[in-house]
Amino acid sequence: MRRTIPALLLATTLALTACGGAEQASTGGLEKPVIKVGALPIPDAAALYIARSKGYFKEEGLTVEPITIQGGAVALPQIKSGALDISHTNYVSTFLAAGRGEKIKVVGDLYGAAPNTFDLMVAKDSPIKAVADLKGKTILVNTLNNIGTLAVTSTLKSAGVAPGEVKFIEKPFPDMGNALAAGQADAAWLTEPFITATQVQPGLRVLADTMTGPTAGLPIAAWMATGEWVAKNPKTLAAFQRAIGKAQKLAAGDRTVVDAIIPTYSKIDQAAVTKIALGTFPTDLDPARLQRVADLMLEFGYLKQPLDVKTLLVSPTG
Incomplete structure (x- = not known):
């Protein structure tokens, strides 16, 4: 069972390393x-x-x-x-x-x-059980027209869902778990450490690994x-x-x-x-x-x- 991970914070400004001799x-x-x-x-x-x-x-x-x-x-x-x-x-x-x-x-x-480093996730009680069920649904990604939408689109194609049959919405990774829990979207594309964190709080489950097949x-x-x-x-x-x-x-x-x-x-x-x-x-x-x-x-x-x-x-x- 994976443990809870605190929310990812911005890295603090690091002290400069001294120049070489x-x-x-x-x-x-x-x-x-x-x-x-x-x-x-x-x-x-x-x-x-x-x-x-x-x-x-x-x-x-x-x-x-x-x-x-x-x-x-x-x-x-x-x-x-x-x-x-x-x-x-x-x-x-x-x-x-x-x-x-x-x-x-x-x-x-x-x-x-690598396996399970970039996953499609849904709420634990979501009726969505397979990627094909995402037809007509809304998916959260951190940035539109980028690596997330590309990976998800490839995964959807493998399941017989065309790119135009889903709607992508941009949302920062730290906010996706709460957005899904609130019903603001049907699925989210997440990376670590958010995958691990959101399986505990607020309670998501993995629908699919988006880095398999053509994207492995x-x-x-x-x-x-x-x-x-x-x-x-x-x-x-x-x-x-x-x-x-x-x-x-x-x-x-x-x-x-x-x-x-x-x-x-x-x-x-x-x-x-x-x-x-x-x-x-x-x-x-x-x-x-x-x-x-x-x-x-x-x-x-x-x-x-x-x-x-x-x-x-x-x-x-x-």
Whole structure:
């Protein structure tokens, strides 16, 4: 039985890590030794905080200031304005931007789907028993025309329900449980830690895992920057990629490290963090894997023409 998890709170502003020593700075020659990195206060971003706590950024002569953001879509204007240098984003937001002609680059893979990390949920006493029952119903997602609606639409198609046969409503994850309990919608698309929390209070149950079949193991989140920033700061980017890459490998191979760091920035209870389902922490930028997202977006009309994701990737140079 899963335990209750307190509501997810915004991560508090974290103290800046000291810059690297004079020797590091002189040999590194970073164009921008202090950078601001946007991150959502959810499990996806674990590697960023692992890298800070382990001193990986400091080893590169780099100071990283994490800035809490509330979604990949809102991060785009912040990196374009220079308020952020690099940001946590989801692939759908990034590929939508690229499809509009935005000069966006993916500089690191961050998080992938795993079983029961992104579920459709309904109230425990709901008459809805199968995905097919959602025809004509209302579904809550955190952001319209994004990863949630894409995953749900794919799941609906597998059950014989067309996209136009449901209505999507935007609602923040923390508010979805109460909205369902109040009858404001029929189902909600949730991720962890909200899946675990809402099965206890206010009392929801899983209807379907939206990351199965065509969406099994779907790439979810990435690190992005503007093409201009990448061109102007190649050494800084390489330093970030080396540090985050070390942390990502640690996260991929040792869940206890992830469990220890998540409460420091997400406020998920330490005792409860081990109960949530986690996705995967990819350790390379695999074009074939990421192309699946763009192809699915094309299938469901998110993109008007094919997108070759290889043109967006900036892989680590060592």
